[in-house]
């Protein structure tokens with residue numbers, strides 16, 4: 301394996317994937333004076349990328365991995381209820397089993413605490429890191445800094461989540477409680493059956509993730525990055541040094557590469573010498589179109605009971621959530637999109653009861669998820685010149701800004717700003 305002393309500048313870096321992680325990596329690599337090529341077979345901001353259709357949260361407090369103690373008891377239910385908030389398609393179970401076993405093993409309280417501590421180092425200050433880049437890209441208006449809400453029926457329901465909130469408190473995260481009238485004043489359109497909420501001030505959100513991705517790419521191109529349309533399939537490494545990225549369009553000569561291909565990164569990671577456990581954890585959204593809806597979420601809100609996030613985007617009210625394990629290519633189950641739409645109608649009784657098909661848009665996305673809820677960031681086994689940057693699961697938009705900074709630090713031989721050992725791709 302080569303050492304950081306051997307790095308020769310300027311380096312030509314191929315960033316594989318133009319989702320949030322790839323684009324942030326590219327921008328920070330440009331900041332370091334590197335020559336950058338962006339490689340993707342989809343356009344930046346395309347619906348194919350998870351970065352397009354997420355709930356937009358830039359939530360530095362999202363440190364609790366999506367597992368809960370005793371979760372293994374619920375697996376039969378996940379298999380039986382194909383439309384529940386978490387479901388596993390039977391046919392996919394054999395392939396999912398190794399990932400699932402590790403996922404269930406990570407659902408212990410001590411492990412959740414350890415994961416939360418590591419994730420906090422990565423996601424801390426997410427909103428401000430995004431704001432800084434968004435300003436430079438001329439789209440600061442897309443980043444809202446007014447916090448987010450977690451909504452419960454009552455304080456008793458909030459208390460059921462006491463473990464997660466306790467871990468957050470240990471990490472220095474603070475929030476304000478809103479009950480009854482104070483919640484009504486803040487969220488007048490929300491069904492009054494939801495009587496308790498916490499407001500996390502340090503969080504923010506992006507009001508149009510697809511447009512944000514397009515703007516980040518335009519900014520990178522304006523600063524000299526080039527765009528290559530193609531699909532990476534592997535690497536040419538000679539004596540530990542990267543010589544080229546292999547693509548369906550031929551080889552791209554380079555001396556560094558970043559694997560930021562989201563849920564499709566597993567095969568590329570294997571080509572770079574690392575067998576990682578990475579699943580496409582499918583999620584859905586429904587957008588009720590319209591900037592001026594009769595009823596909406598004034599603040600982005602996570603509703604624990606339904607395991608969804610409701611965010612008023614530039615384009616309409618987006619309800620995002622659901623976890624579905626099926627093969628990457630399996631056809632979308634749009635009934636799940638309809639469930640998202642129906643949850644919106646439950647949450648906001650002022651929305652019209654009948655919505656024309658053209659008023660609602662559905663989307664399926666694929667979160668790049670590891671079983672322990674932590675991404676892979678760091679050098680690859682086959683060559684120091686290849687950097688892993690994927691696996692951010694439910695919090696990839698938020699984490700992308702700091703991940704991009706870290707990728708640039710690794711590319712230029714600087715010490716990364718946080719401890720990367722929990723995020724090693726060699727941990728599996």
Ligand SMILES: Cc1cc2nc3c(=O)[nH]c(=O)nc-3n(C[C@H](O)[C@H](O)[C@H](O)COP(=O)(O)OP(=O)(O)OC[C@H]3O[C@@H](n4cnc5c(N)ncnc54)[C@H](O)[C@@H]3O)c2cc1C
Pocket residue numbers: 316317318319320321322339340341342343348349350351352353354355356357358359530531532533560561562563564565582583584585609620621622665666667668689690691692693694695696697698699
């Ligand atoms: C319903 C839902 C809600 C979510 N809500 C939030 C939220 O509120 N906040 C948050 O932080 N996160 C959220 N997420 C998660 C977040 O969207 C993802 O973690 C994040 O977008 C991942 O970004 P990425 O750049 O790694 O991957 P992607 O955005 O998926 O981008 C990967 C890119 O790589 C390209 N690619 C793939 N293979 C190759 C190849 N071989 N060669 C070249 N290019 C390739 C793809 O075309 C794609 O453009 C949500 C996800 C879902 C599904």
